[in-house]
Amino acid sequence: MLDGLKSPSDCLLWIENGDEFESPSLKRPSSACLYSYEIDLDRNIFHIDGFPFFSLECLPDDEVFIQSVTGRLPDENYDESFSADHYGHTACALQCPPEHKYKKPAPQTVDDSELATYQSLRCTGSQVALSDLLAISDILCQNEHVRVSLLEVMVGQCMRNSDFGRELYEIELVNDHKQLTDKQWSIAFFMASITFVPQMFDDMMFVYHRMPERKEFTWVREDTVVFIATYLNDKSCLQASVSRLINTISEQKDNPGSYFGIAFSVYHCVVVKVVKDAHTMSFSHTDALQFTPSFYAETPSTPGITALARLGHRIEPALFKRILEVSKHLWHLSIEKTLPAQGADSSHDVPHNIIYPPLPLELWLEIARYLPRFDLITFGLVSKICREAALVLLRYPHIYGYRLVAIPKIPKYLRERHRSLHTARFSAVRGDIFYDVDIGMEWKNITSKMIDFKVGGHWLTVHFSICG
Known part of the structure; x- marks a missing residue:
């Protein structure tokens, strides 16, 4: 041969x-x-x-x-x-x-029973734009641009990593999600879910995002569930995946409201919206959106990355609680013996032992802008209005205490040798000082730190450099 x-x-x-x-x-x-x-x-x-x-x-x-x-x-x-x-x-x-x-092998044959839910419920749209699904503008706000760019870097880092890259090539050859190895599932889930964790990354001593155990369906938020699938560009496989997500939402969520499901195959993703009321349930979903760029891409941008980053940007009621958990903030305060006074748990807007004039949110927000990340979280423990001000800023990604606020023009060196596929420059602020920071590349003669993620028992390291 x-x-x-x-x-x-x-x-x-x-x-x-x-x-x-x-x-x-x-x-x-x-x-x-x-x-x-x-x-x-x-x-x-x-x-x-x-x-x-x-x-x-x-x-x-x-x-x-x-x-x-x-x-x-x-x-x-x-x-x-x-x-x-x-x-x-x-x-x-x-x-x-x-x-x-x-x-690539042919997709798995889908049994008619797997399509029953899709065919029996009222579908209000099968190729819905994400902006219509979420009832938001087609134009991204500044924070959304930042989150999209950061997710592009995270995906690019996975694709650039030698071990992860080899697994991504292999995932393309798997025609049934049950055949994915635990490592392949972990890589896929990391790429699908990293935009839904509190966007705060630091040394693992201070911020730790725990990787969940493998499940067929994983809730990344109270209203959002992820299913790792295969061959979403095949109509039957897409509809079967949507059916599975609808069934899971129906079985696990009793309260009326809107819920979201994400079918994710690494190469494509589908966002599903399920609307439940007291007596009926309907659904709609996007088309299969390309998620990972081609390994021969010239740009890191894809419709799927933009869609998941925007979905992750939605206001989350439990965000502050999750930030306290991943940052172990109350534990660090107890070590420093500076736990907030009783009554500062948002049960009262103004704690009894703190006296200040009734300032509007805009002024509290101006105060919050000057606080470093640790103090900003503590500030959010003071009262409801302080928490509201803190959350406006905490919705921006924070890397080693630097708040990423904008995407400047791509420097020439990032356009060379396809570096922009896995590295990006951000405008960042710490306190009241602005900096340029690069995420994704380790540069010589520049202060560089590492963000480590444990993915399926293996480490993914993302470099963070302060350029000025």
């Missing part, structure tokens, strides 16, 4: 048996060889260094093989280096003829 392929003579040939190994095998041998080949007989895919390349049913000849693997013709300074995608992973070159490229 490999006769005639021009490749290093000392390469490894690792033939997998689907009954013994995952595809591609995590048991691949360790070696200093330039190339390792893996043959997935279950899916008829030829892998190189753990990444899918060719269809076994139509392997290329020598010349096309070398061009697809190196990105160059055999006589163009062949140096045995791999072709790479825009995130730095070994990847089949774009000029590879499509008949030779690996093929």
Whole structure:
């Protein structure tokens, strides 16, 4: 099968048996060889260094093989280096003829019973724009722009990470969500849910976002549930996923109101809105929106990233409580012996032991703007109006105490070498001083800190640099 392929003579040939190994095998041998080949007989895919390349049913000849693997013709300074995608992973070159490229498996067959809910309830729209679903403007506010850009960075960091990137390529080849490994599920859930946690990131000693255990349905907010799916670009799979979300909302939420479900397959997402009243229930949803950019993308922006970031930006009644939890704020106050006085738990607008004139919210907000993050949270414990002022600012992302407030013009160096796919510059404020900060790249000679996320037992590190 490999006769005639021009490749290093000392390469490894690792033939997998689907009954013994995952595809591609995590048991691949360790070696200093330039190339390792893996043959997935279950899916008829030829892998190189753990990444899918060719269809076994139509392997290329020598010349096309070398061009697809190196990105160059055999006589163009062949140096045995791999072709790479825009995130730095070994990847089949774009000029590879499509008949030779690996093929994704067909989506799973959907039983009619899985579509029963979708077909029996009143659907008020099946390709609804998110702005109509949420009854918001098509134009993003400044904070939404910031949150969208931050989510683009987080997604780009996952795609750039060598271990996560390999898993993302593999997720594309899974046709049933039950076949996802725990690591693949964790990566998918992290990408889907990171915009719904309190947007506060710091050293894990001060802010810690716990990764939940694997479940079929995970509530990321009181009114929002996530389901990790596959093949949402297939109509039957999309409708089956929407049915599952509706059933979960119906079973777990008794109170009338609006609830949201997110079907998420890494490559696409669908936002579902379920409206319950005392006697009836209806639903509507977006189309399958592209979520992750192509590995050969020129821009990090996708409709799915924008949709989830805007959905995460909605006002959340429990936000302050969740901020107290992830920041362990009351514990830190107890260590410093500065717990708020009794009555400062928002049960009274004005605590009995604090006297101040009845200032309007706008003035309390001006005071809050000067407070560092820790003091801002404490400020929110004083009274309802102080909490309201604090929450206006706490809805902006905070990284190591810097509040991200705007997206400046992209610097030239971020437009080079596809850095803007995984790194962004933000205008930030700390106290009353403005800074430029970069998130995603570690720069030499610049103060840099790390944001660590534990995802499925593995670490994702995002660098944070203060530029001035």
